[in-house]
Amino acid sequence: MNRIKSVLSSLMLFELLKGMALTGRYMFARKITVQFPEERTPMSPRFRGLHALRRYPNGEERCIACKLCEAVCPAMAITIESEQREDNTRRTTRYDIDLTKCIFCGMCEESCPVDSIVETRIFDYHGEKRGDLVYTKKMLLEVGDKYEAQIAADRAEDAKFR
Numbered sequence: 001m002n003r004i005k006s007v008l009s010s011l012m013l014f015e016l017l018k019g020m021a022l023t024g025r026y027m028f029a030r031k032i033t034v035q036f037p038e039e040r041t042p043m044s045p046r047f048r049g050l051h052a053l054r055r056y057p058n059g060e061e062r063c064i065a066c067k068l069c070e071a072v073c074p075a076m077a078i079t080i081e082s083e084q085r086e087d088n089t090r091r092t093t094r095y096d097i098d099l100t101k102c103i104f105c106g107m108c109e110e111s112c113p114v115d116s117i118v119e120t121r122i123f124d125y126h127g128e129k130r131g132d133l134v135y136t137k138k139m140l141l142e143v144g145d146k147y148e149a150q151i152a153a154d155r156a157e158d159a160k161f162r
């Protein structure tokens with residue numbers, strides 16, 4: 001009986017008609033796809049994308065080389081070296097994040113006492129060889145400098161819910 005049903009269904013192109021009806025139904029429905037990268041979907045201020053190192057408005061690096069982020073990172077993706085400056089403050093001489101190890105958990109930014117290392121909304125970055133995804137201090141500071149306005153606005157928004 002089932003076999004007869006199946007043969008009849010094939011002969012009458014029943015499945016094809018069902019498929020066309022479904023296509024027809026969605027042809028006039030509201031479009032939910034966006035034309036990336038010209039269009040973007042809304043993002044949370046807590047989005048955890050590419051990392052950045054921030055500066056104070058006077059240009060001084062925020063990072064005090066306490067190494068909390070390095071210690072807390074579960075993926076061991078952060079490498080920091082530091083030295084004391086002539087004014088007795090301490091600053092990093094090396095701050096690398098290996099994004100091929102990073103799991104974007106956000107623990108580094110949560111642990112930072114001076115809001116220096118942060119994760120931005122940037123997700124459309126890429127590397128063409130493995131080393132390209134090791135972000136150095138210089139690269140991280142450049143990201144911070146470029147997106148500081150957005151980073152500061154996101155931090156202010158996030159603070160309202162804490």
Ligand code: SF4
Pocket residue numbers: 072073074075076077078097101102103104105106107108109
């Ligand atoms: S987001 Fe998580 S895994 Fe990535 S560097 Fe920060 S602490 Fe490490």
Ligand code: SF4
Pocket residue numbers: 062063064065066067068069070080111112113114115116117
């Ligand atoms: S980024 Fe923050 S947590 Fe990491 S070493 Fe610098 S001050 Fe410490």
